[in-house]
Amino acid sequence: MRSADPAALWDTIRLGLSKQLPEASFKEWIAPCEPQRVDNGTLWIRVPSAAAKLWIEQQLPEEFNDALAQGGLADLRLVFHVDGTPAAPKSAARKSPAATGNGAAEAAPISFPHLFNRYTLDRFVVGPGSQLAFAAAKAVVDNYGKAATPLSLNPLFLYGGAGLGKTHLMVGIGKGLLARNPKLRVAYLKVDNFFNELTVAIKAKNTEPMRKKYQQNDVLLLDDVQTLGKMERTQEEIFYILEYLLQHGKQIVLTSDKPPQRLEGCHERLITRFKWGLTADIQPPDFETRIAILKKKLEDADFKNVPPIPDDVLTFIAHKAKGSVRDLEGFLTRIIFQASLIGIPPTLELAHAAFQGQSGEEPTAAIPPDRIYRMTAETFNVSLVDLMKKRSRQQAILLPRQVAMYLAREIASTPFTDIGRAFNMHHSTVMNAIDSVRERMKRDSEFHRMVQALLNSIH
Known part of the structure; x- marks a missing residue:
């Protein structure tokens, strides 16, 4: 039975957070918080300021979700209130529909953590590096339950670096589907938390109920599958769950920090399932x-x-x-x-x-444009002299030069006149070149990925 002691519950959550957050962040944001009371499945936590409340709710929802799941408190709701203001009355502490479900969905697993309340598709800002992923997410919602189309979106596999919006899109899909049909059984699950749940089931020598719990969903949102590599038994269980859901036409959405073919340690049959539908990447925003x-x-x-x-x-x-x-x-x-x-x-x-x-950096310490030009030349395999001085309309020279100008402006905020002087060009030519790169990035996803990767390597 779960403890009703707010201090004990908070200690469990703090322990999970201490394993995820840097020590300085933990001391700055978590240490000053104080548990107040438990009411109707909700733990009220006092924070020292409105700004601290804002930071925790905006920046740490995924870390809190992990800590709750790892502590066996996945159904516990958290409410943060500011020091000096009273917590809401007991009658106000109610579980949200996302946490409790309703109607026929009453017995379904929790759809997604209540701290993910801002993860909706209409709040996702689309850029050149996320157009395909967003379009796919919206298509999953719009086409759910309709006749099969030539383009398979099941499973939808989203990949990209940390903090780029994969979980946002995934949860947005779940919320979009529930908005259309509240009776759908939608489950959000992180691989690490599935591993912890499976470990408990194995100790009890009964994994069948756990497998059936996830097989009965209409939609499964499986986050961070890149961690599966070293989890042999977890891979096996997830394979059977995915296989069952796919055979019964249930929607699956997966996220990872790398594409399926680069998932080290994953069984080939599992990678094959990941690749059955659409794979879409998310690149850093321009x-x-x-x-x-x-x-x-x-x-x-x-x-x-x-x-x-x-x-x-x-x-x-x-x-x-x-x-x-x-x-x-x-x-x-x-x-x-x-x-x-x-x-x-x-x-x-x-x-x-x-x-x-x-x-710890000086904010005015800009990256020298010369470094940007040199790394651009190396990336495109042209000499620095040719990049800067050779008069040519050939793409082998023209394109790297335009990219170098764009990066000088983007990374170092170099004035147009200074860029023009470096390339012996009029500043209006520089402006046209930069506009040309931006336009191509919008319509050519491969070019956008290449430029963004170069930008990040320089920065």
């Missing part, structure tokens, strides 16, 4: 998409009382946080958090200080 993500983020209800963020601050964030959507949103939240602590509006100076405090 500059324009990063700006759009920040503006979309600021439309959230959580940010309604935040002072306006100047455009120069958003531009600075978009230039500095290139790695992932999570990095981007985290940097924005940190600036808002620090501004609230000091009691001043967010400014560019504050953004510089926040960046230096987070990364």
Whole structure:
């Protein structure tokens, strides 16, 4: 039986979080929190400030979900409230429909963690690097239950680096399907948590009920399948579950940090199942998409009382946080958090200080354009002299040169006139070249991936 002691429950959650978060992050965000009471399956947790509440709910939902699952508390709801304000009355503590289900779906497993409330398809900002993945996610929702089409979307396999939105799209699919048919049995599951559940079942010498529990779903959302490589028995159980669901026409969505063919240690028959449907990747967002993500983020209800963020601050964030959507949103939240602590509006100076405090780097220390030009030449296998000075309209020279100009502007914010001077060109020619690269990135996904990979390697 689960403990009703809020301190004991919080200790279990803290233990799970301590294994996931860096020590500094744990001390900054988790240590100051205090458990208050347990009511109707909800643990109320007091946090020291509105900014801390915002950070936890916006930046740590996946970490909290993992900690709950690993502690055997997957059905426990968490509510964070600010120090100095009373927790909601007991009558207000109710499980959401996502947690309890309704009607015929009453006995179904939890659809997805309640902390994932912002993961919906309409809140996903689409860029050149995520167009295919988003279109596929939307198609799964729109075409569910309809006659088979020539393009198979089952399973849908989404892959990409950490923090790029794979889980967002996956949960968005589940929510979209439930919005259309609340009676669907939808289960969200991380591979690591399945492993922990399976371990308990093996000790009890009875894995059949667990297998049947997942086979009875209409939709299975299986997160982080790249961790399957060293889990022999887990692979076997997941294979039987996927095989059953596919044979009965049930929808499966999978996520990974790499494509199926690069999953080390996975059985070939499992990889074959992963590749049956559509595989779509998600690449880091480009500059324009990063700006759009920040503006979309600021439309959230959580940010309604935040002072306006100047455009120069958003531009600075978009230039500095290139790695992932999570990095981007985290940097924005940190600036808002620090501004609230000091009691001043967010400014560019504050953004510089926040960046230096987070990364240890000087915010004004730009990457030299010469380094960008040199690495671009190496990537395209042309000499630096030819890239910079050779007068040629051949694609072998023209394309790398345009990419080098684009990267100089994107990474180092180099003025158009300075780029033109380096290439002995008029600044208007440079502007046209950069526009040409941006347009091609929008319509050519392979080119977009190549440019983005080069950008990340330089940065």
